[in-house]
Amino acid sequence: xxxxxxxxxxxxxxTAAALLVLRVPLQGxxxxxxxxAVAAAVAVAVMLLFLTFRTTSGSVYxxxxxxxxxxxAIGIDFEADPLNAGLAxxxxxxxxxxxxxxxxxxxxVGTYFHVLMLTFxxxxxxxxxxxxVFDLFVWFELMxxxxxxxxxxxxxxRGPIQGALNFAITNSxxxxxxxxxxxx
Amino acid sequence: MQVFPFLVVAWIVAVGLYGLIxxxxxxxxxxxxxxxQSSTYVLLLAxxxxxxxxxxxxxxxxxxxxxxxxxxxALALTDVVVEAAVTALLLSFAIQAHKRFxxxxxxxxxxxxx
Numbered sequence: 001x002x003x004x005x006x007x008x009x010x011x012x013x014x015t016a017a018a019l020l021v022l023r024v025p026l027q028g029x030x031x032x033x034x035x036x037a038v039a040a041a042v043a044v045a046v047m048l049l050f051l052t053f054r055t056t057s058g059s060v061y062x063x064x065x066x067x068x069x070x071x072x073a074i075g076i077d078f079e080a081d082p083l084n085a086g087l088a089x090x091x092x093x094x095x096x097x098x099x100x101x102x103x104x105x106x107x108x109v110g111t112y113f114h115v116l117m118l119t120f121x122x123x124x125x126x127x128x129x130x131x132x133v134f135d136l137f138v139w140f141e142l143m144x145x146x147x148x149x150x151x152x153x154x155x156x157x158r159g160p161i162q163g164a165l166n167f168a169i170t171n172s173x174x175x176x177x178x179x180x181x182x183x184x
Numbered sequence: 185m186q187v188f189p190f191l192v193v194a195w196i197v198a199v200g201l202y203g204l205i206x207x208x209x210x211x212x213x214x215x216x217x218x219x220x221q222s223s224t225y226v227l228l229l230a231x232x233x234x235x236x237x238x239x240x241x242x243x244x245x246x247x248x249x250x251x252x253x254x255x256x257x258a259l260a261l262t263d264v265v266v267e268a269a270v271t272a273l274l275l276s277f278a279i280q281a282h283k284r285f286x287x288x289x290x291x292x293x294x295x296x297x298x
Contacts, residue, residue: 134259141266148273152280161281162293165210168274169217173204176221179263180193183228183256 005061005078008047008088009126015040016118023111034103037114041096041121048089048125051080060131077131088128095121113153120146133182137175144171189230196223210278210288214271221267225260232256 019026019033026033061078099117106113123143130136148171152164200220207213232253238245240254282288 134255134262137259138262138266141270145266145269145273148270148277152277156284158285158293161277161284162290165274165277165281165290165293168270168277169204169213172217172270173201173220176224179224179259180197180227183224183231183259 002051002059002061004047004051005080005129006063008044008051008129009122011043011047012040012118012122012125016115016122019111019118020115026111033111033114034099037118038096038099038103040118041092041099044121044125045089045092045096048085048092052082052085052089076135078126078129079131080129084128088125091124091128092121095124113150116146116150116153120150137179137182140175140178144168144175147171186230189226189233193223193227193230196220196226208289208291210281210290210293211275213290214274214278217274218267218271221263224263228256228260228263 015036019036059080061080063076063078095117099114102113102117120143123139123146127136127139127143130139148164148168151167152160154160197220200216200223203216203219204213207216232255234250234252237250237252240251240257245251278288281293285293287293
């Protein structure tokens, strides 16, 4: 059992939770928040890079030890081969790059920005590593919810709100139709 | 397998999409999105239904008793949770739109014109 599988999702989620809990002491310390968030994204990228090169094709991680027995699989799994781990790694690298870009781009940035970026990263990683279509849908929605919130990051302007509503409704309809496909 | 539940699913999707497209109010539009999603509950339960099956709680019945498929029920439950999150987020967007621009009409809100 390779502990890197759950860590690649747990690290950004825990960092996001910690940033949210510590938002009052970190009120004016924007550099610290940015540094912590970028460090978490880099850590995920390194873990996924390691998974990409060191896993043999088709290595599987079963959560909570629910291993399949007798051809019946009840449980949630992550699978990694060079393609999907590499794709997740690309996502983590792009997320790091966009956080570094946002460091100067936004003149002022709230705690919520970093939290949303990290949950988005966790969603992307889980989406790439998910081992069955059911979990694929769940991770897709997790990723989607963070993405809708990030789209409407500047709610005082007209464009972001309208864009977020359009994006959320269109994307949700698409997700429900793909869920219909999974069901059938 | 019966055809009727699938016809109901198709009808709910059609009604929800029609409302979504023709709506002139954001709250109404979000409710229509929930209607589209509720079609997936009907579909999932219809897919997993076994004629004469009981609820899949193997506590006081025999483990070999005929029961409906619990996996799709878990999927439907996950679907409900996802819907709650998405709906809460969309309603907060609608509140922001009303607070900032004083309108809930998606056409009046439109700034980005293609």
